[in-house]
Amino acid sequence: MELELIRGIWDYHWWANRTLFTEAAALGEETARKDQGQHWSFPTLKGMLAHIYGADRIWLGRWKGASPTKFYGDADFASLADLRTHWDELEAEQRAFVTSLGTTELARTLDYKATNGKPFAQPLWQLLQHVVNHATHHRSELAAMLTMTKGSPPPTDMVLFYRQPRS
């Protein structure tokens, strides 16, 4: 069942990211670049989304045996549309990786170096949970920023995702 648990949260992750990305994109590029203050992890909607992309990307690199030193962020994308294109590609690559995993791979200890060169070793399943949880933290910020901009976005609760009919 552990494979189902991991695949389930990743299906949720892709759904929740797209739900909020679409909400932000509908407000237009100018709003997505508006500075909403230094108390957010990243001050703009675009910057926050770019950070989720960057974290997803660096972790996928580590899972595939690399120790990338570049963490992608706001400055790497000219627009939300540009970010969307890159994210679609990354998501496809992630999907292929996550759906290919077996139980043995989940338990595998992953050796990687953080961007500052510090080495770590952790089982893959913990890191697969970390990335989804990391994004939920920033999706919450996106939801609050969207609420301030135009009213509350639709909920992205995990239970709503699991309750909806799926093919």
Added chain:
Amino acid sequence: MSVELIRELYDYHRWANRRLFGIASDLGDEVTLRDMGKHWSFPTIKGMFAHLYGADRIWLSRWTGASPARMAGDADFASMSELRAKWDALEGEQRTFVEGLSASDLARAIAFTNNQGIQAEVALAPLLQHVVNHGTHHRSEIATMLTIASGSPPDTGIATYRVTVVKR
């Protein structure tokens, strides 16, 4: 391994809740009772924590066969310390439940009626994941509120938890 995955997620959940609760409590009523605006899910830090407690409590009841119609919240607690006492008790109960689960329990379908009267049926494991994910959403709001009130609180990410607390 599915059991380990869920148990460790709850170890994380309890740690992250306590870490933020401790920081918030230390700042006193002036911060935890301050109205920080309607754009938050709940306008005060105390209200946000009370909601986390309420969600954890209602879900634990559903997992054990009840469908409570009411979710506990801010008005049910006179103070952060009263909430802490109730939460300690709930956390003990939740921990006993989670640590008693077997792989077959995780696959069991849970039928429940939510507080809008909608009936649903979902397997226990995704609901267990939901509650932690729900917690992370509101912990993020609390972290931002604390940042506004007193400066950024320490990280409560799963990777930080593994590397600095569990060390495995």
